[in-house]
Amino acid sequence: MSGYARRLTTEQEDHLSVWRALAEKVAPYTAALLYAARYVNAPGLGTLGAVDPRLRVFLDVDAMSEKWSDQENAQVLVHLMFHVMFDHHSVAEQKLQAEGDLSPDLWRMAADAAVNDDLEDAGITFPSTVSTTAEQIGMDRGLSAPEYYDELSRRAHDADMDLFHLDEMASGLIGGALTLGTDLQDRASLDFLTSTWEDLDLIAPPAEDFEVVAAVYSVAEEISKGKGAGAGRLGRWAEEVTAPSVIPWQIVIGGYLRKASRRKPRGLIKTFSRPSRRQTVRVRMPDGSKGRKIILPGTVRPVPTLVVIRDTSGSVSDHELSEVGREVAEIAAQCGVPEDRVFVLDVDDAVYRARTLSEKGTLRSATGGGGTDMRLGLAAIPEVFDRTPDLVVVATDGGTSWPETPSAFPVVALITSDGLDTTPVWIPSVPVDGVPA
Template identity: 30%
Template sequence: MSAPSTLGLDVDKLYAARLHAARARPYLATALFALHPVASSQVPTMAVDRYWRCYVSPAFVDRTPLEELAGVWVHEVSHLLRDHHGRGDRVARARGLTGPGERLRMNIAADCEINDDAFGDGLTMPEGAVEPASLGLNPGELMEDYLRQFGLGPRTQDLVWLDCGSGADGLDRRWDLGPDGAHSLSEQERDAVRHRVAEGINGHPGSVPGGWRRWAEQAFHPPQPWRDLLGAAIRSAAVAAGVGADHTYGRPSRRSASLPGVILPSLRRRPPTVCVIVDTSGSVSDAELGSALLEVAAIARALGGRRDLVSVLPCDAAARVVHPLCRAQEIPLIGGGGTDLRSGFARALRARPRPDVIVALTDGQTPWPSARPTSRTVVGLFPRRRASWSEEVDRVPNAPPQWARVVTVGAT
């Protein structure tokens, strides 16, 4: 099925409003330009479906000032980013909410969640936009909370026209093109858009409203705390085949009996040793260096508290002095220059005895060894985001090599 014609729709005005919205809310630009507009005389204003199509009334575009139209763009894309369609379906199932009246309440509640801090600072509030205060509600709450606090009645009678589409409450509309229609985004593409927006917000939190900051912080939770993952990765590397294994003649091998006159050494398991390479380059903040020392202590705990098995190697563009782990707080993390952890890996592998496991704590802005090190390797990666909205994607650090087990440090 193909999309309806845009005949009669003032596309220039619509796109100019979208550009205005992107300039006013640069952290939403990726999402705004991912929406595909579809002209439809069936929608009262603008509405979205869960597949990131935006249905637009040509008459609404004609009569609405460009500045207000920009606000509607931001409003509609906010429904999709905040997964109001999925959340609406889950609430409907959990609370037994059925019928168009309940879906209208969901739409109103979702609008309250968005509109309490969506406008101002370059965005004009569209005519008829509902705010929590207009229903006697407090700002800063979620759609699910608002649903418990109001019903349809005198305060909502002027909102019966409201319809932001299936993307706002999960109920399919007659104008929806469906999953097989033109210009839909796949689930993976939708997740990629949300991830890019969340990444941009987390990289510039000071200029973003509190509601969006909370959304970005909660958008993508890994299934386990990162520290547990780091400990598990180290333990897994430490018990791998060949790690912590050595031969000794102190206890001859039982196979010596089959070879008279020949004494064969036996294989002895010894506690594995770990060398922690800490990236001390100028791109790593003092807070991250402090966090690195905490991780060194956590690594020792993962090895049963054996601090004598852990050494620390500060490294920026050159490897520094290797420090035994007595007290993590007393290890000097010297550096501040460029980054080349290859020198750190080379220094660690020259140590005698050679460490069984190498852990690199870094922001990833470094060249990596071209070949797999002979020691098992775990990379604790400090999150690093773009410094500005316009920074090119190819300036974001490349992922560590496939031979490393990677854990994001600081993910909750």
């Protein structure tokens, strides 16, 4: 294990919980990203915090708790989430590919200046440790990160400054090297990341593309609902992100199911329910004779389990439920989940019998038609199934109550037709487009 990256201790987790709660209070629309992020303790990072393209947040937790207030540390988290929201990592990659060169030093300055503009427009105080603002670099406010970068690059060229450039590095490292943060000390941070890159996957598994996209989409939705972001560039950004067909819900569900499949043990697992037919062992007795044959366990390949909870209250049409069910069944088939491992659980103000897709007519019929309470369906999962599902998909119009605390299994909500999305921050939600009510 590297001498730099660390998992957070229990005490550090407590500090993080406070900072995250304060960050959510300051910028409530960022909650989906704050809770989707993977947090890594990085002593000696040289800055308060940084974030990479895979939603891993690096924090020098002890330095932060000792030298800065909880409020300032919360501001750091919000600042980092803005880098993710505006996709500054991908924009930098595009700029590098287009121009063949990029200075991480200047790009972080440009990205920080752009973020601080947006924070100020949203009425949020940015961290006191951040020194890069449009005013401090002598430029007009309101520019994008590429625009700030181009001007800074021009000035550096005119002044013949000695800058570090990405073309001096080995190819393929931009994903790990270009990490954005609060005045990151570039060379030290690059050395930190490249020397710990292999260990990071063990400490903090990288977020999949669909997870980052879904979390950013949730942020944009919250901003569009007027959750304290105000107008300006942030509002325009939210309108662009939430435009129709930005996230095909089928792709998102497929991504979550594929991730659930990968959580299973790799290869085969041993079990005595299926004795091995190829391996035999005999115990040699003290007198040298052969003893009894010992039965060795056989192997089985684990199969993921998918549960679809359908809101069968009167506000959701049978046709809509059937269409969503067919789509989910097709996604499951593409991901290699057999029909007898896909369960449909109808719920209104009661929980009905779970049926598999292999049962005749499961998708063509729905049970219920009363009120709506998806809390009952989620609470019934441990009682109905003898094995924890790998993914639970809740198809609802959103007019329901939800559990306040996260479930022990992953949950994704599909919000049908023009339903109201009331899901808590711990449940990713996806609007269903293209399915007539």
